[in-house]
Amino acid sequence: MRVPIVRMHELMSRTSSRVLSVALSVGGLLALAGTSPASAASVATWDKVAQCESSGNWQTNTGNGYYGGLQISLGTWRAYGGGEYATYPHQATKKEQILTAEEILAGQGAGAWPTCGSKAHLADDHENPYPEIQPPVPTPEVPKAEPTQRVHADFNGDGRDDVAAVYGYDDHTVSVFTFLAKSDGGFEAPVKSWTSQPNYWTFKSVKMTAGDYNGDGRAELAAMYDYADGSVAMFTWPTNTDGTFKAPQKSWTTEPGNWYPKHVQLASGDYDGNGRDDIAAFYGYSDGRAALFTFKGQTDGGFAAPAKSWNVPEAYWWGDNVKFTSGDFNGDGRTDAAAIYGYDDGTVSAFTWIANTNGGFATPTKSWTRPPGNWTFESIKLTSGDYNGNGRDDLAAMYDYADGSAAMFTWLTDADGTFQSPQKSWTTEPGNWYPEHVQLASGDYDGNGRDDIAAFYGYSDARAALFTFKPNTSGEFAAPVKSWNVPADHWWGEHVKLG
Numbered sequence: 001m002r003v004p005i006v007r008m009h010e011l012m013s014r015t016s017s018r019v020l021s022v023a024l025s026v027g028g029l030l031a032l033a034g035t036s037p038a039s040a041a042s043v044a045t046w047d048k049v050a051q052c053e054s055s056g057n058w059q060t061n062t063g064n065g066y067y068g069g070l071q072i073s074l075g076t077w078r079a080y081g082g083g084e085y086a087t088y089p090h091q092a093t094k095k096e097q098i099l100t101a102e103e104i105l106a107g108q109g110a111g112a113w114p115t116c117g118s119k120a121h122l123a124d125d126h127e128n129p130y131p132e133i134q135p136p137v138p139t140p141e142v143p144k145a146e147p148t149q150r151v152h153a154d155f156n157g158d159g160r161d162d163v164a165a166v167y168g169y170d171d172h173t174v175s176v177f178t179f180l181a182k183s184d185g186g187f188e189a190p191v192k193s194w195t196s197q198p199n200y201w202t203f204k205s206v207k208m209t210a211g212d213y214n215g216d217g218r219a220e221l222a223a224m225y226d227y228a229d230g231s232v233a234m235f236t237w238p239t240n241t242d243g244t245f246k247a248p249q250k251s252w253t254t255e256p257g258n259w260y261p262k263h264v265q266l267a268s269g270d271y272d273g274n275g276r277d278d279i280a281a282f283y284g285y286s287d288g289r290a291a292l293f294t295f296k297g298q299t300d301g302g303f304a305a306p307a308k309s310w311n312v313p314e315a316y317w318w319g320d321n322v323k324f325t326s327g328d329f330n331g332d333g334r335t336d337a338a339a340i341y342g343y344d345d346g347t348v349s350a351f352t353w354i355a356n357t358n359g360g361f362a363t364p365t366k367s368w369t370r371p372p373g374n375w376t377f378e379s380i381k382l383t384s385g386d387y388n389g390n391g392r393d394d395l396a397a398m399y400d401y402a403d404g405s406a407a408m409f410t411w412l413t414d415a416d417g418t419f420q421s422p423q424k425s426w427t428t429e430p431g432n433w434y435p436e437h438v439q440l441a442s443g444d445y446d447g448n449g450r451d452d453i454a455a456f457y458g459y460s461d462a463r464a465a466l467f468t469f470k471p472n473t474s475g476e477f478a479a480p481v482k483s484w485n486v487p488a489d490h491w492w493g494e495h496v497k498l499g
Contacts (some may be wrong), residue, residue: 041105041125046098052116058094068097080104093423093476098129152443153210153219153499156180156243161443163187163454164210164221164499168203176221178243185446185468186483193244194237203495207261210499211268211277213297220301221245221499222279224266230256236301251302252295263319267326269335272359280326280337281306284319292337294359309360310353321377327384327393330354330417337361338384338395342377350395350411350419367418368411381435385442385451388412388475395419396453398438404430410475425476426469439498455480458493
């Protein structure tokens with residue numbers, strides 16, 4: 001799917017003069033001169049139209065020249081901007097078909113569906129089918145969030161995933177907070193448990209992830225810590241039964257000059273299928289070499305020395321061009337690794353490293369790719385989870401358009417762990433969301449068997465909020481719901497790292 005470059009209202013201004021010349025039959029859309037255009041209709045009303053037109057089959061293609069749930073002809077689909085979503089109507093999502101139908105409704109009125117529109121009272125609705133919940137408008141300067149990922153993080157063992165955050169104070173202390181998930185997928189106010197002594201921990205030296213490393217059924221926090229002398233260590237914060245954290249325990253260490261965490265991206269998952277989560281570390285060297293290491297979780301929650309399974313020579317993979325995550329993408333019970341790679345020519349591709357039984361990784365397989373001019377690598381904020389509940393994890397991204405608008409995309413997986421073309425679901429107009437203020441985490445926050453996305457929003461005036469994007473059974477995301485927020489000067493987004 002090509003990322004749209006032209007907004008729908010701009011496309012309409014160029015196409016409306018030729019839309020009325022498209023020949024349509026009674027079986028599909030009929031452009032009637034003199035029809036008073038309607039402006040909008042609810043999803044429920046569009047469902048009634050689709051039930052009448054196609055028995056509610058949004059992917060139907062019977063060969064009659066009309067496609068999808070609303071039986072739109074190819075000429076009309078293209079004229080009203082549907083081609084920005086998919087080549088044919090039936091290849092687009094239900095939401096994309098409805099959004100295009102909204103443009104047709106605005107241009108031609110309910111008479112475009114002369115029989116089914118009348119039966120569904122299409123002209124009498126006027127309700128926005130996809131109203132958006134929007135946060136207040138922030139200013140756009142904030143540092144980039146850490147590109148650190150994990151699969152699930154149920155810190156209190158209640159069956160719902162939670163969110164943790166490490167906060168760095170100006171007095172050089174560091175604290176750990178837990179946002180426990182509620183049954184509706186929202187979050188309780190955060191509880192602070194562990195706090196360092198002043199000048200003992202440096203916030204910028206902490207690279208976070210989370211997983212159940214000791215196999216006790218509750219997730220822990222973990223961090224790679226970069227000391228001032230160049231040495232590096234792995235720490236684990238064990239959890240209490242209430243989801244709070246104990247003091248961190250140090251396990252693996254290495255001498256100065258061996259590891260540089262600034263080159264590392266972390267992701268957590270059970271890569272060997274033994275019931276304990278491990279940490280995968282993608283290492284992108286400064287000369288274009290790259291390697292994938294596994295830190296295996298031990299029964300005490302600590303980590304063994306890393307084992308390297310995949311590597312490439314110099315000038316093959318540039319670490320700055322990688323966004324790394326993990327998930328069980330082929331459904332075999334072992335967590336795999338994945339990345340979005342941005343080439344220097346503007347091409348963007350998705351790769352999968354399937355995990356072996358020893359916790360290492362096979363050579364990556366490239367599946368989805370888009371040529372230059374379609375996707376901007378820097379505009380992708382990546383996460384992963386099982387968003388459609390089919391037992392295989394998927395990729396998801398918040399995409400930041402050049403005009404200030406934003407959207408959520410989902411890459412569903414095939415049985416071999418490769419990725420399909422992304423589906424766009426939630427969108428928002430320019431000025432509502434600035435993804436550079438956002439940190440994402442995925443987990444099943446409402447316990448319904450489908451993973452959701454938590455979005456921590458740190459505003460430039462130190463307001464903060466936590467939103468949940470909940471998916472449907474197709475892996476498409478609804479408008480975000482805010483559950484927690486604080487006023488100005490309470491939480492600075494650049495002082496927060498999610499776990």
